[in-house]
Amino acid sequence: MRTQLPSVEEQFRATTTRSRELYEQALQVMPGGVTRTSIYSEPYPIYAARGEGCRVWDVDGTRRLDLVVNYTALVAGHAHPAVVEAIREQAARGTSFAAPNPPEVALARELVERIASIEKIRFTNSGTEATMMALRLARAHTGRTKFAKVEGGYHGSHDLVQDPEVAGTLPDVGEFAVVIPYNDAAGATAILDRHGAELAAVIVEPILGSGGMIPADPEYLRALRAACDRHGSLLIFDEVISFRVARGGAQELYGIRPDLTTLGKVIGGGLPVAAFGGRADVMELLDPRRPGFLPQAGTLNGHPLGMAAGVATLALLTPEVYAELDRRGERTREGLRALFAEHEIPAQVTGVSSLMQIHFTPEPVRSSRDVQRTDARRRKEFVLGLCNHGVLLNSRGMAALSTPVGEAEIDEFLEAVDTVLTEARARA
Ligand SMILES: Cc1ncc(COP(=O)(O)O)c(C=O)c1O
Structure with missing residues (x-):
């Protein structure tokens, strides 16, 4: 049965109009609208208005759980x-x-x-x-x-x-x-x-x-x-x-x-x-x-x-904080693996401590060659879908926990993943 769900991109566009306006202004004066290739993403990036702890608010006022934390740089979250x-x-x-x-x-x-x-x-x-x-x-x-x-x-x-x-x-x-x-x-x-x-x-x-x-x-x-x-x-x-x-x-x-x-x-x-x-x-x-x-x-x-x-x-970053980041990272990876298994999606979750990445491939991932085998279309839908459901990952499916990410935020992330995978099945 066909579903009435809008596409992931339609959902994204409908909720990010101010980002789109800024992007169009930026396109007039910056090649591709950005000053850093890695933060360009299709159809356009969302513009950050402010951050606090593990949250980022975009210029449309939407609050999201930030699991990119500037490509792992903000281990203590925003504006500690x-x-x-x-x-x-x-x-x-x-x-x-x-x-x-x-x-x-x-x-x-x-x-x-x-x-x-x-x-x-x-x-x-x-x-x-x-x-x-x-x-x-x-x-x-x-x-x-x-x-x-x-x-x-x-x-x-x-x-x-x-x-x-x-x-x-x-x-x-x-x-x-x-x-x-x-x-x-x-x-x-x-x-x-x-x-x-x-x-x-x-x-x-x-x-x-x-x-x-x-x-x-x-x-x-x-x-x-x-x-x-x-x-x-x-x-x-x-x-x-x-x-x-x-x-x-x-x-x-x-x-x-x-x-x-x-x-x-x-x-x-x-x-x-x-x-x-x-x-x-x-x-x-x-x-x-x-x-x-x-x-x-x-x-x-x-x-x-x-x-x-x-x-x-x-x-x-005390020894206790490192131990907590290790434990929470492991819990997140395990939670993701369980969800992919439940939804019968071939995926691997690699990483150490607070660092991780999701790869949509049935094979174990041990080198960047293995990463090339990831299903890029599925990954793009997944990352944009998560953005629509309030969680930021980078476009490659990388996530990094910061110290403000506690048990409740891990649950929130896993629930968003569950929703995105459920919606993806409904759209298929
Ligand atoms: C392992 C590694 N080395 C070097 C760099 C370059 O750092 P920067 O972006 O600050 O120039 C990066 C950036 O992501 C990196 O991941």
């Missing part, structure tokens, strides 16, 4: 009073200086104390700059030019780590990058053993983030560590996303010590802060007191507002 206060206090003292500032030292000390492998650290404004600097530093330290990266890995938007197919990328940039498979220790080792002597570094996300929220097998990371040791390459863990899974980042969970680590997102409490750090003997190359040192520029590096927000955010 302690973070807002820290920013306010610092802003009243000045917003930036051509001088180091006290919160910068505090955030550096906090991160060095938390992350065993980081002996020295430097700040940047974005994860992109952090991986750019970490790779440059690895080249300076080893005197080598190439590096290895993982298939499906994401390290930002500078040329070296970009997909060489992207328009405008320097033509020979691909020659510097050796690509290794994810979660295939033997396959990756064979490639690293072939190219090892030329490699300055191997860069890897210990939990593949943008590529699908897929945890690495511990033996895979151990194999990369061993290959780097054999060949004198530096092992770089890109923990821009994965740092939020444990006090000392994913490297603490895995018990593996990289030479360098890149950080971002949660360490700035929602402001533009990222960092790179690691072995003192490598980081010392940046010391301006050394002859031939490697310079690091950046008008807004160590920005006091971001530093203050970062210190305030990390202070909220």
Whole structure:
């Protein structure tokens, strides 16, 4: 029997007229109406008016449960009073200086104390700059030019780590990058053993983030560590996303010590802060007191507002909070799996702690190749359907819990999923 339900897109358009108006204005002055490719979504993005805790209100006044939290960056949710206060206090003292500032030292000390492998650290404004600097530093330290990266890995938007197919990328940039498979220790080792002597570094996300929220097998990371040791390459863990899974980042969970680590997102409490750090003997190359040192520029590096927000955010992340995020993440993943089974929808839910992603495929998901098999049409309907029912996921089906997401909000999420799956069946 045909149903009277409007399509997911009709429902969306009917409730987001003000967003659409803003989008049309934006189209006049910005290519595609956006300033960040990843937040464009069809038919148009919703415009955020304000956020509080795990809620975002759009410009039409609709309140939703935000499980994107700016692509995992806001671990304490929106406008946490302690973070807002820290920013306010610092802003009243000045917003930036051509001088180091006290919160910068505090955030550096906090991160060095938390992350065993980081002996020295430097700040940047974005994860992109952090991986750019970490790779440059690895080249300076080893005197080598190439590096290895993982298939499906994401390290930002500078040329070296970009997909060489992207328009405008320097033509020979691909020659510097050796690509290794994810979660295939033997396959990756064979490639690293072939190219090892030329490699300055191997860069890897210990939990593949943008590529699908897929945890690495511990033996895979151990194999990369061993290959780097054999060949004198530096092992770089890109923990821009994965740092939020444990006090000392994913490297603490895995018990593996990289030479360098890149950080971002949660360490700035929602402001533009990222960092790179690691072995003192490598980081010392940046010391301006050394002859031939490697310079690091950046008008807004160590920005006091971001530093203050970062210190305030990390202070909220106690061992008890991490344990709660682990438990709630597991409960959410289990709840999702049960619903997909009940609705007989082939789906996988990957992730660690507060990070997760839904993949519409019957096969287990262990690499970004497996992610490619996801049913993209079903995913798009699902994500837009959830938006219509008050829950925000990113367009790839990624979700990240923030500390204000409690039992009631998990129930709310699972109920919305149940409704969306029921409606999808009614439309089919
Ligand atoms: C693992 C990883 N590295 C680097 C980046 C780049 O960070 P940014 O967007 O701050 O440049 C990202 C962004 O999502 C990321 O997930």
